[in-house]
Amino acid sequence: MKQLGINCLKTILFLFGIVILLGSCGSLPQQSLDEGINAAQGKDQNVSREASSEILKDRADSAVNFDSADSGRTAFSVRFLSVEETMQDCGYILDAEYIGCSDNHGRIDLRFVPQNVIKGSLAEEDQHMIHVFLSPGNPVSSKEDVDKYFVCGKIYMLCLDMYRLVFYEYNEYVQRGAFQPSEDDDNWDLYHQKASGIAQETGGDNVTASYGNPYTTETDIHTVIDSSSDIFWVTINEIIDHSRYYPVTVYQVEIEQVIKHTQLNGNDIIVTLFNDSVEVGSKYLLCLVHTAPDSYVYTLTAKDNAVFSENDVEENPILSALLGNRQDR
Numbered sequence: 001m002k003q004l005g006i007n008c009l010k011t012i013l014f015l016f017g018i019v020i021l022l023g024s025c026g027s028l029p030q031q032s033l034d035e036g037i038n039a040a041q042g043k044d045q046n047v048s049r050e051a052s053s054e055i056l057k058d059r060a061d062s063a064v065n066f067d068s069a070d071s072g073r074t075a076f077s078v079r080f081l082s083v084e085e086t087m088q089d090c091g092y093i094l095d096a097e098y099i100g101c102s103d104n105h106g107r108i109d110l111r112f113v114p115q116n117v118i119k120g121s122l123a124e125e126d127q128h129m130i131h132v133f134l135s136p137g138n139p140v141s142s143k144e145d146v147d148k149y150f151v152c153g154k155i156y157m158l159c160l161d162m163y164r165l166v167f168y169e170y171n172e173y174v175q176r177g178a179f180q181p182s183e184d185d186d187n188w189d190l191y192h193q194k195a196s197g198i199a200q201e202t203g204g205d206n207v208t209a210s211y212g213n214p215y216t217t218e219t220d221i222h223t224v225i226d227s228s229s230d231i232f233w234v235t236i237n238e239i240i241d242h243s244r245y246y247p248v249t250v251y252q253v254e255i256e257q258v259i260k261h262t263q264l265n266g267n268d269i270i271v272t273l274f275n276d277s278v279e280v281g282s283k284y285l286l287c288l289v290h291t292a293p294d295s296y297v298y299t300l301t302a303k304d305n306a307v308f309s310e311n312d313v314e315e316n317p318i319l320s321a322l323l324g325n326r327q328d329r
Helices: 002-017 033-040 083-089 143-149 185-202 221-227 310-315 317-324
Strands: 021-023 026-028 092-104 107-119 130-134 155-163 172-175 230-242 248-260 268-274 283-290 297-300 307-309
Touching: 083 185, 092 143, 092 185, 107 143, 107 155, 107 185, 130 155, 155 185, 221 283, 221 317, 230 268, 248 283, 248 317, 268 283, 283 310, 283 317, 307 310, 310 317
Parallel strands: 130 172, 268 297
Antiparallel strands: 021 026, 092 107, 092 155, 107 130, 155 172, 230 248, 230 283, 248 268, 283 297, 283 307
């Protein structure tokens, strides 16, 4: 279990610390949580999605090989995509107006107002503004660099993937390839023709695509319980690490009682919880979502009313009854 915790920690740090890898010749999107968990379990697979080339250039295939998770490194490979492949592979293609940026714990948060969605269907909360993240390694690696590449009020064509997790403040979009400015007359019409054709072929113009784990925005206890794939009575054993970018802490916990579960392997699991929501050594009722069928890693079902202390359980008849329906280990 100790080695498992180390491997899971490395994967979680990978997810938190490398949300986007962007280089001058392309971008590597953030791993989905499911893919990262598979890496922690030592699956024999490439856990990152293929990287995209600059949207203005076709690139030859290239590969970046890392050691497997068994040797303490997360395994993935990179292949640069052509313009057409990038458009086919991404979840969203849209024209958007750049309106500004901010520094989010060392990551550049570019804000855009969607103007014309060509592929994908933006979530309701993203209709008026989206957040596109960059990280060190991209030519735009600081707020000072932004003015060299982006002009407020200018329209850019974006190829994006979207990531949605319970501890995000808002949905996070990752640019696939370079940003195509509207004044590039030689390529603007050409790429729009390609994008429109791809959207029609794939049926992607009506799809809301995202990576991550499902969660509910409801706060009603009944809804949170029904939305949970797993509910455990646990003891918080130790802190594994804190996130650099999000207000969360990663814990190793021991399952004392099973209330509801999909598939369980052992008594010790890894859980990501909001900062200061629990204390090491105390017991809690946790409403969780399983990140992958055969993993030991879980995340919260909801931002609120998913973590309950012993006092919470004693004072709430719904929770007391729930704990009485436990499945003994």
